[in-house]
Amino acid sequence: MSTATLPEEPDVEPEIVERPRRGRRGLGWLVAALAALTALGAVAAFMVWGPPPPSDGQEAPRPESTARVERTTLERRETLEGTLGHPRAGSFFARSDGVLTRMPDVGAELSAGDRAWEIDGRPTILLRGDVPAHRLLEPGVRGEDVRRFEQALSELGYGGFTVDGEYTALTAEAVKNWQRDTEGMEVTGTVDPARIWYTSGPVRVTAHEVAVGSNVAPGTALLDTAATERVVRIDLDVDDRDLVAEGDEVTVEMPGGETVTGEVSSVGAVAETGEESPEGAPGDEGGATVEVLVRLADDAEGFLDQAPVAVEVRGQSREDVLAVPVGALIALSGGGYGVSVVDADGAVNDVPVETGWFSDGLVEVTGDGIDEGTEVVVPG
Incomplete structure (x- = not known):
C-alpha cells in the first residue's frame, strides 16, 4: 500500500474553535432516527411484498419440513364410547304356587344342572335350551320339546336312551336316575314343566324381584339375570350403522389403559330413541341408536362392571x-x-x-x- 507524506505543520498556532457539545448530540439522534425509519421501512416492505427475491444464481430456501x-x-376409523357389562339374559318366573323357600345370591353364576330356586322345598333346575317348557313329559309323548329335554339331560351326563324326540321307557328310567341325584326332587320318571327352566347358557343373578318367604304364583317374577360373558355395550347412532358388522374385530381400551381385542357379537336391528327434554324437544340423548355388543375374552384384564371404555372400530x-x-x-x-x-x-x-x-x-x-x-x- 502506498503512503503519502504529510506536509510539515507551519509554526503558526492553530486557531481553536469551540463548538457546542449539544450539536454533536443532535446529530447522533438524527442518525439514529434515520436508521430506525429505514429498518421500519424494510419490515413494512417485507410484510407487504414478502422477502426479497434471491440474487441471480441463488435458489430460494426450501421449507424445512x-x-x-x-x-x-x-380406512374409516372411529372411536366410540362403550360400557363394560354382561348382556341381559332375562327374568325368571315362578311356574307353580307356594312359598319361595330358596333363592341364589345376587352375583351368583348358574349353569346347567344348578338349582335356580325352590318353592315349597321343591327345586327348579336349569337346563340348556332356548324355548320354555310348557307341558308334562311322560312315556308316549313325542315332539321337539321332548328332543330338547333329552338333549339337555344327556349333557348332564345321563344316558341309556336315544335323543330322538320320543319319550320312551328308557328316557323315563334316565329321568328317575336324575331325580334321585337331585335333592328335593320327587322320583316320578316324568318331567313337570315347573321343575325345569331353560337358558341358552350360564347366567349371572343380577337382582331379586321377591324375597325368600314370599307367597308366589305362576308368572311371579323371581329374579333377573345376565349372561356371564364379558361384553362392551355401544349405543351406536343410526347414521353410523355401517361402521360395524357382526364378526368385526375391534380394539377396546380398558379402564386401566391397556388395550384388548374384541369381536362384534351382535348389531341391533331395531332403533331406540333416547329421552326427550322437558320442553319436548329431543335432548342430548334423543338421537336414534342401535345396540352393539362386543364380546371380550374371558380372561380380559381390568374388567370393571359398568365402567366406560373406548372402542376403536374400522369401517369402510x-x-x-x-x-x-x-x-x-x-x-x-x-x-x-x-x-x-x-x-x-x-x-x-x-x-x-x-x-x-x-x-x-x-x-x-x-x-x-x-x-x-x-x-x-x-x-x-
Missing part, C-alpha cells in the same frame, strides 16, 4: 386415493382448504384442494396440480 403426496388406501375403506398428512392442510383466505406446493425451483405456492376421508393422520385430497409425489409443506 415437507412430505410427498402418496397414493394409498384409507377407500382405495387408490391421494393423501397428505393432515398437518399439511392450510385454511385459505377465501374459504376452504389448500396445501402449499413446493416446485422444482423451491418456490412455494398455495393450491386449493378438496378434502375427503381422514384416517391415521392422513387426509384425502384432490385438486389441480396435486399428483402422486407432489411435494407439500408440512409446518413443524
